[in-house]
Amino acid sequence: MSLDFEALYSKNAQNLKKSVxxxxxxxxxxxxxxxxxxxxPAPCTFPVEDIKxxxxxxxxxxxxxxxxxxxxxxxxxLKEELVKFLKERNIPWITPDHLLITTAxxxxxxxxxxxxxxxGDSVIVGLxxxxxxxxxxxxxxxxxxxxxxxxxxxxxxxxxxxxxELNLKKKIPKFVYVIPDFQNPAGIxxxxxxxxxxxxxxxxxxxxxxxxxxYRELRYNGKAVPSLLELDKGEGMVLTLFTFxxxxxxxxxxxxxxxxxxxxxxxxxxxxxxxxCTPPFTQCIAREYLKKxxxxxxxxxxxxxxxxxxxxxxxxLDKEMPKNAGVTWTKPEGGLFLFTYLPESISADExxxxxxKENVAYVIGSAFYCNGKGHNTFRLNFSYPSHQEIREGIKxxxxxxxxxxxxxxxxxSACQGD
Numbered sequence: 001m002s003l004d005f006e007a008l009y010s011k012n013a014q015n016l017k018k019s020v021x022x023x024x025x026x027x028x029x030x031x032x033x034x035x036x037x038x039x040x041p042a043p044c045t046f047p048v049e050d051i052k053x054x055x056x057x058x059x060x061x062x063x064x065x066x067x068x069x070x071x072x073x074x075x076x077x078l079k080e081e082l083v084k085f086l087k088e089r090n091i092p093w094i095t096p097d098h099l100l101i102t103t104a105x106x107x108x109x110x111x112x113x114x115x116x117x118x119x120g121d122s123v124i125v126g127l128x129x130x131x132x133x134x135x136x137x138x139x140x141x142x143x144x145x146x147x148x149x150x151x152x153x154x155x156x157x158x159x160x161x162x163x164x165e166l167n168l169k170k171k172i173p174k175f176v177y178v179i180p181d182f183q184n185p186a187g188i189x190x191x192x193x194x195x196x197x198x199x200x201x202x203x204x205x206x207x208x209x210x211x212x213x214x215y216r217e218l219r220y221n222g223k224a225v226p227s228l229l230e231l232d233k234g235e236g237m238v239l240t241l242f243t244f245x246x247x248x249x250x251x252x253x254x255x256x257x258x259x260x261x262x263x264x265x266x267x268x269x270x271x272x273x274x275x276x277c278t279p280p281f282t283q284c285i286a287r288e289y290l291k292k293x294x295x296x297x298x299x300x301x302x303x304x305x306x307x308x309x310x311x312x313x314x315x316x317l318d319k320e321m322p323k324n325a326g327v328t329w330t331k332p333e334g335g336l337f338l339f340t341y342l343p344e345s346i347s348a349d350e351x352x353x354x355x356x357k358e359n360v361a362y363v364i365g366s367a368f369y370c371n372g373k374g375h376n377t378f379r380l381n382f383s384y385p386s387h388q389e390i391r392e393g394i395k396x397x398x399x400x401x402x403x404x405x406x407x408x409x410x411x412x413s414a415c416q417g418d
Contacts, residue, residue, distance in 0.1 A: 035393075042305060101283060152194055177212065195226070
């Protein structure tokens with residue numbers, strides 16, 4: 001007798017979907033392909049020599065602690081260092097009780113779903129929004145409601161209208177998920193006005209703001225805008241997710257959550273049944289790295305490296321993309337990505353396979369839309385590829401777009417009988 005596995009799966013498991021990005025990345029494994037698809041930090045930013053030194057120190061001086069199970073809340077010393085880190089960033093009210101160490105921010109997103117979402121609950125996200133968050137919330141069967149993004153952040157007028165409609169149906173969202181700084185995938189930054197309006201609406205309607213802040217430290221141009229956590233002033237309306245992946249080492253899978261102690265206590269309970277604790281060994285290494293005072297230097301070096309790459313990609317797009325053809329892209333002030341918009345008549349989903357044939361890859365933008373839209377968009381990463389790869393890759397991509405535009409014009413002419 002063969003088992004019907006599908007009949008055994010829970011409704012949550014049946015709702016799980018493969019990551020579009022992960023599946024597409026399988027097609028980019030050929031060495032000849034120039035990939036702008038992943039969100040990978042440049043390996044040259046990894047502080048290898050510092051890590052070698054710290055690993056030896058940790059194993060010599062505290063192996064019994066570092067190699068053992070640890071507290072779910074996280075290493076006390078690491079949390080104390082993170083308190084200092086956040087206080088330097090204008091969050092003076094933070095204490096270790098406001099923090100939980102996580103296995104990077106993706107675990108934190110899953111815990112957000114686990115703690116807040118009942119099947120059918122309304123959850124607000126951006127159009128577009130980070131695919132890892134969409135997947136995590138979908139896994140708990142949330143009703144994802146997308147709010148369009150403008151150049152200065154979420155379309156607040158549209159959001160207010162949506163909230164009024166949801167309020168009439170008694171379906172106020174449990175939370176709003178935003179990436180205010182250099183948003184993934186759009187690359188935009190929320191203005192101070194937009195952030196304050198979101199906080200005001202959270203107070204008015206009684207929902208939490210989930211602020212995802214993986215890129216906040218990576219600002220290349222312009223003036224920093226206060227984080228939502230900073231603006232919240234400890235009132236508990238904001239829960240912020242941080243990660244070491246973009247400013248230290250992604251392979252350690254280390255992050256942390258900052259929020260009201262009551263929320264943190266509930267997240268600790270949720271984490272206990274997930275993995276008991278984040279690996280103490282990597283926590284000890286991160287703690288010692290922070291103690292050395294090197295993290296701010298590391299961030300400055302990353303900014304210097306990535307700014308040049310970002311500017312180069314924008315320069316190449318200006319040079320290689322067809323002019324006056326309705327092809328536009330965002331110009332981020334920081335982060336790792338920019339977002340490209342094609343005329344609505346062109347599908348970036350279909351063009352992806354043409355791009356692979358030209359040995360260049362991107363991520364289709366439709367993967368970031370919870371409403372099935374965005375088929376004429378795609379995301380580009382500039383942190384990982386070399387300067388030469390950026391030049392050549394954007395040239396190949398420009399050729400793909402030009403061919404697609406030419407083909408679309410010919411099809412339109414044929415339909416008109418020209």
